[in-house]
Amino acid sequence: MNSSDFEQLNHHRWEEFEKLLTHVEKGRDHPDKQLLPKHFREISADLSLAQSRMASSHVIDRLNALVIRAYEQIYQNKRGTLDVVMRFIMIDFPIAVRKDWRLFWLCSVIFWLPFFCMMFSENIDARWVQAALGPEGMASMEQMYGGKEQQIAHLREEFGSNFMMFSFYIYNNVAIDFRIFAGGILAGLGTCFFLAFNGFYLGAAAGYVNHAGNPESFWTFVAGHSSYELLGMIIAGMAGMRIGMAILHPGRLPRVRALVQGAKQALPLIYGAAMLTTLAALVEGFWSAEPHPSMVKYAVGIAGWIGLSAYLICMGRSRKKHAA
Numbered sequence: 001m002n003s004s005d006f007e008q009l010n011h012h013r014w015e016e017f018e019k020l021l022t023h024v025e026k027g028r029d030h031p032d033k034q035l036l037p038k039h040f041r042e043i044s045a046d047l048s049l050a051q052s053r054m055a056s057s058h059v060i061d062r063l064n065a066l067v068i069r070a071y072e073q074i075y076q077n078k079r080g081t082l083d084v085v086m087r088f089i090m091i092d093f094p095i096a097v098r099k100d101w102r103l104f105w106l107c108s109v110i111f112w113l114p115f116f117c118m119m120f121s122e123n124i125d126a127r128w129v130q131a132a133l134g135p136e137g138m139a140s141m142e143q144m145y146g147g148k149e150q151q152i153a154h155l156r157e158e159f160g161s162n163f164m165m166f167s168f169y170i171y172n173n174v175a176i177d178f179r180i181f182a183g184g185i186l187a188g189l190g191t192c193f194f195l196a197f198n199g200f201y202l203g204a205a206a207g208y209v210n211h212a213g214n215p216e217s218f219w220t221f222v223a224g225h226s227s228y229e230l231l232g233m234i235i236a237g238m239a240g241m242r243i244g245m246a247i248l249h250p251g252r253l254p255r256v257r258a259l260v261q262g263a264k265q266a267l268p269l270i271y272g273a274a275m276l277t278t279l280a281a282l283v284e285g286f287w288s289a290e291p292h293p294s295m296v297k298y299a300v301g302i303a304g305w306i307g308l309s310a311y312l313i314c315m316g317r318s319r320k321k322h323a324a
Contacts, residue, residue, distance in 0.1 A: 166285025188244020
């Protein structure tokens with residue numbers, strides 16, 4: 001078999017493999033994506049055969065380029081950790097959030113509706129908020145948000161240092177996000193419950209402080225980290241709902257396989273939620289309790305909401321547009 005016959009015999013298979021590689025490189029789903037290692041071995045064998053039979057340089061160069069591209073995709077986990085992390089932050093995570101935009105808005109409604117209902121219910125009937133917080137919760141709100149100086153003294157007395165404050169908040173926030181995510185295994189009901197409960201409780205806390213505490217000490221404290229913490233909570237809810245949907249609507253797949261597939265789709269979301277939660281704890285531990293001017297804290301908080309929203313809306317779009 002001469003070089004021309006060899007190329008003509010395998011040309012269609014090489015073209016299909018190149019199309020598969022292009023889809024994988026651009027981050028798009030492809031039904032044969034899991035077969036990439038198998039096709040990689042076949043193309044490697046073709047390259048070896050072409051080299052041994054002294055095929056034309058055109059054929060050898062084409063096969064060599066395909067082998068290199070496939071190798072990079074299969075063994076990309078061996079790349080530098082920094083490259084993988086930066087790709088996730090700059091591309092994979094925001095694309096994953098936008099891909100499940102319906103879940104984003106669903107989880108947002110589940111959280112924000114009880115939040116605002118409880119926060120404004122203080123103006124109608126304070127008993128709702130008092131019942132939600134209980135005597136200990138109200139006393140804690142008054143002690144924590146009775147005033148800026150009282151707040152700082154309370155935090156210093158309780159935690160001792162910014163690092164200990166950061167450690168407490170990351171433990172607390174991760175525990176909340178984990179419950180929200182894990183609740184998805186109950187067909188999404190657990191996720192809905194924990195999202196609504198946190199919205200209900202945080203709204204009650206905000207309403208009570210507005211009524212009986214020092215609102216400025218509360219809002220200046222939460223302003224800086226609120227965007228990362230609350231959006232991280234909502235995105236953890238998206239990951240949980242992805243698990244729940246796999247259980248409720250497995251489609252043609254067996255329910256166990258659908259659950260595995262749903263978990264894979266949820267991974268970028270839960271990793272991103274963990275990233276935002278860590279960032280929230282850093283800001284909460286090292287910035288929120290510092291005695292900076294109120295306007296500076298409000299400005300930082302607004303910048304956080306605008307910046308994070310722009311990041312989730314815009315990042316990775318150029319790559320996706322190129323892939324289309």
